[in-house]
Amino acid sequence: MSIVANPAETAELARGFGDPVFDAQRSFRALLDALARPGLQQHAGDGLAPPAGLMPASYAIALAMFDADTPVWLSPVLRITAVTESLRFHCGAPLTEDPGRAAFALVAAGDDPPLDGFAPGEDRYPDRSTTLIWQVPDLDRGAPIHLTGPGVNGSVTIQPSGLPSGFWNQWAANHARYPLGVDLVLVSVDALIGLPRSAAAHAGLEG
Amino acid sequence: MTGADYNFAYLDEQTKRMIRRAILKAVAIPGYQVPFAAREMPLPYGWGTGGIQVTAAVIGPDDVLKVIDQGADDTTNAVSIRRFFRRMAGVATTEHTAEATIIQTRHRIPETPLAAGQILVYQVPIPEPLRWLEPRDTETRRMHALRDYGAMQVNLYEDIARHGAIAKSYDYPVLVNGHYIMSPSPIPKFDNPKMDRSPALQLFGAGRERRIYAVPPHTPVRSLDFDDYPFTVQRWDECCALCGATDSFLDEMIMDDRGSRLFICSDSDYCRGRQGAGEAAE
Numbered sequence: 001m002s003i004v005a006n007p008a009e010t011a012e013l014a015r016g017f018g019d020p021v022f023d024a025q026r027s028f029r030a031l032l033d034a035l036a037r038p039g040l041q042q043h044a045g046d047g048l049a050p051p052a053g054l055m056p057a058s059y060a061i062a063l064a065m066f067d068a069d070t071p072v073w074l075s076p077v078l079r080i081t082a083v084t085e086s087l088r089f090h091c092g093a094p095l096t097e098d099p100g101r102a103a104f105a106l107v108a109a110g111d112d113p114p115l116d117g118f119a120p121g122e123d124r125y126p127d128r129s130t131t132l133i134w135q136v137p138d139l140d141r142g143a144p145i146h147l148t149g150p151g152v153n154g155s156v157t158i159q160p161s162g163l164p165s166g167f168w169n170q171w172a173a174n175h176a177r178y179p180l181g182v183d184l185v186l187v188s189v190d191a192l193i194g195l196p197r198s199a200a201a202h203a204g205l206e207g
Numbered sequence: 208m209t210g211a212d213y214n215f216a217y218l219d220e221q222t223k224r225m226i227r228r229a230i231l232k233a234v235a236i237p238g239y240q241v242p243f244a245a246r247e248m249p250l251p252y253g254w255g256t257g258g259i260q261v262t263a264a265v266i267g268p269d270d271v272l273k274v275i276d277q278g279a280d281d282t283t284n285a286v287s288i289r290r291f292f293r294r295m296a297g298v299a300t301t302e303h304t305a306e307a308t309i310i311q312t313r314h315r316i317p318e319t320p321l322a323a324g325q326i327l328v329y330q331v332p333i334p335e336p337l338r339w340l341e342p343r344d345t346e347t348r349r350m351h352a353l354r355d356y357g358a359m360q361v362n363l364y365e366d367i368a369r370h371g372a373i374a375k376s377y378d379y380p381v382l383v384n385g386h387y388i389m390s391p392s393p394i395p396k397f398d399n400p401k402m403d404r405s406p407a408l409q410l411f412g413a414g415r416e417r418r419i420y421a422v423p424p425h426t427p428v429r430s431l432d433f434d435d436y437p438f439t440v441q442r443w444d445e446c447c448a449l450c451g452a453t454d455s456f457l458d459e460m461i462m463d464d465r466g467s468r469l470f471i472c473s474d475s476d477y478c479r480g481r482q483g484a485g486e487a488a489e
Contacts, residue, residue, distance in 0.1 A: 020220065021214065021215050021220065022215070022267065022268060024220065024223075024224075025215075025223075025266075025267045026267060028223075028227045028264075028265075029265070029267060031231065032227075032230065032231065032234065032265070032408075035231055035234045035235055035423075036234050036408045036421075036423045036424060037423070037424060064224070064227075065224060065227065065228060065231075067221060067224055069225065070228070103228075123352035123353075124348040124349065124351075124352045125242075125348075126236050126239060127229070127232035127233075127236065127239065127241045127242075129232070131231065149384075150237045150384050150422075150423040150425065150426040151234075151423035151424055151425060151426065152425060153406075153424070153425045154425075178386070179236050179239060179386065179387075183231070183232075183235045196234065196235035196236075196423075197235055197236070198235060198236065198237060198384065198423075
């Protein structure tokens with residue numbers, strides 16, 4: 001069986017995983033480690049050539065986790081053919097305009113959607129919530145933020161840059177709704193940091 | 208049946224993605240039971256179908272798997288699950304707790320302290336700790352949502368009123384991260400303190416009941432009790448007859464029909480390790 005396609009259209013299409021089974025497993029484990037140990041950097045997407053607009057780690061997460069069961073919301077900068085066609089072709093994921101219906105959201109730096117627009121889950125089903133994959137310029141050069149909570153041994157410091165002003169107030173409101181709330185993965189190139197809703201963030205001084 | 212006829216780790220990729228998404232939500236909401244579409248597995252319910260699906264979704268070719276059943280590596284359930292993954296995933300297996308990256312367990316936590324980076328996968332028969340107090344799932348969900356946990360405390364209090372102590376000795380309910388009450392699966396309450404702030408990631412899979420839940424590393428896990436009736440674990444007057452351990456969970460063995468008995472470690476790897484160390488020292 002061969003897939004016949006118009007070359008002009010396939011030019012837009014980025015390649016998927018070289019080894020779908022094992023690359024998906026490795027990417028998932030990086031994501032699992034990131035959310036189980038908030039604040040510690042993990043790596044995914046090494047060697048991937050993502051479509052324009054996506055970073056290797058966010059593309060790896062998309063290939064590993066998205067499918068027909070997961071409505072995906074794209075921030076405006078990412079609503080370009082290169083991204084939408086790759087996600088449709090490799091993942092078969094439906095794209096949604098409504099952030100409140102999204103299982104996953106891919107966010108480009110600068111688009112800065114408000115966290116409370118996404119699905120926080122329901123009282124009896126807090127798992128029905130959005131996981132945001134948020135791309136930032138880097139994870140080491142921003143103002144220090146201290147995280148505490150499950151998965152953190154005491155406290156851990158992260159320094160992502162490129163998040164909008166007032167972001168950590170939004171995060172505090174998200175955390176305050178626990179067990180409701182969105183989960184966040186900060187991505188920079190092939191590095192990622194997990195911030196599950198259970199993580200409390202404090203700016204400034206330790207503690 | 209050979210492993211080559213199946214996808215890596217038996218499950219198809221879409222099933223793995225579905226289970227993986229459930230695991231991620233479980234990790235983000237410690238102690239909350241995430242529903243998932245459990246698949247039929249090539250072994251009956253009650254033999255670890257939930258744990259196997261969690262392990263299959265997590266495991267990779269670089270992992271080293273250990274499987275225990277009631278602490279032992281050499282019992283039927285442990286042997287067959289270990290063989291299943293050797294065939295279906297081609298992964299290395301071990302009986303040594305410290306060498307394993309993933310440990311699937313039925314009803315025990317190893318005596319050897321777990322380390323950061325290890326994943327403990329529990330096989331869970333009844334994931335809902337409130338099930339014996341309230342049979343309706345709609346109600347137990349409401350109770351969890353409102354943290355309406357008075358009935359559980361009353362249940363423990365009734366034990367004290369009847370027996371003078373909390374009589375529950377296994378599947379002893381815990382409070383995770385100060386929020387959800389969780390069933391630790393039927394591990395002896397002796398093992399409950401090992402869950403508290405463990406550096407390992409703990410994942411729980413219930414196949415028949417279709418639930419996955421998790422305790423991330425370094426998460427507070429408190430066994431329920433009362434100020435005047437604090438939680439305590441089992442103690443034995445005897446030591447292990449094989450290795451002399453006084454700090455491990457002991458199984459009672461009936462030796463003959465005249466009532467003589469022996470106590471030996473339930474954790475076979477821990478016991479063998481101590482026997483080996485003892486012989487080396489002699």
